Amino acid sequence: MAKSRRDIFTSFSFTQGEDVEAKVRLPYCDDLSLFQKYCTQCTDKPCVDVCEQEIIKIDDSGVPYLAFDLQGCTFCDDCIEPCPEDFLDATLPTIQGKIELNILKCFSWNQTMCFSCKDPCIDDAISFIGLFRPKIDEEKCTNCGFCLKVCPADAITIKGLL
Ligand code: SF4
Ligand code: SF4
Ligand code: SF4
Incomplete structure (x- = not known):
């Protein structure tokens, strides 16, 4: 089961400066603050490898984003299961942007x-x-x-x- 706001014990913030372009983050998360808290930029970044569209890339801060200049997201769900942080929610097939x-x-x-x-x-x-x-x-x-x-x-x- 995906994490909820009540599960938040630690907070994590991206190293984003004011001039950093606002990139589009992964699907299945309807609250960007949850993504910022839960995506730990884990070492292996399995979300990148499983994406059938090969659109999950890593930005200069080490955070995954969707590269729509390559393709679109099919909402195939493949990025959900391998994420070790268990916060992407299959019931939320949407992308914040x-x-x-x-x-x-x-x-x-x-x-x-x-x-x-x-x-x-x-x-x-x-x-x-x-x-x-x-x-x-x-x-x-x-x-x-x-x-x-x-x-x-x-x-x-x-x-x-x-
Ligand atoms: S849902 Fe599928 S196509 Fe969309 S970002 Fe995740 S792995 Fe890639
Ligand atoms: S759902 Fe939105 S982003 Fe996707 S093709 Fe239609 S208009 Fe474009
Ligand atoms: S697998 Fe999960 S925690 Fe790791 S980089 Fe991707 S979204 Fe972040």
Whole structure:
């Protein structure tokens, strides 16, 4: 069973400076403060090796993050079991982050037809107003990251929550 807030006895904080980019952390944790407390940056980092998408990478502070420039997260659950800290929760298939679609960069918003981001979104979180003007429904979006790499205009980003 995954740990809860009441299990917290020790606290751990990342060595993040003010200028450190906010990276997207692992799925199955709906509270970044829990991730900061429980991810001990363990020596073997088995989460990295088991990820079927090979998107779990280690940042300069030794903390795992999701590299959405490579691929998206399938929510395959594989990173949960090998984590020695037992805090990732399979009942929380979500990723903490803030997704943004830059309408200044987006081809569709600038009158060139493009549906590249819509097809990979299995959560149907991207809808178009007419044939142009895509919008992301943040209520439906899981921050899986699959729409980022396919966007030819590099118009979609997901920032982690510091
Ligand atoms: S759920 Fe699967 S694809 Fe997603 S980060 Fe974990 S191991 Fe990788
Ligand atoms: S396996 Fe768990 S404790 Fe180890 S680096 Fe990955 S998330 Fe952190
Ligand atoms: S990040 Fe959100 S909008 Fe993009 S493919 Fe995943 S669910 Fe859809």
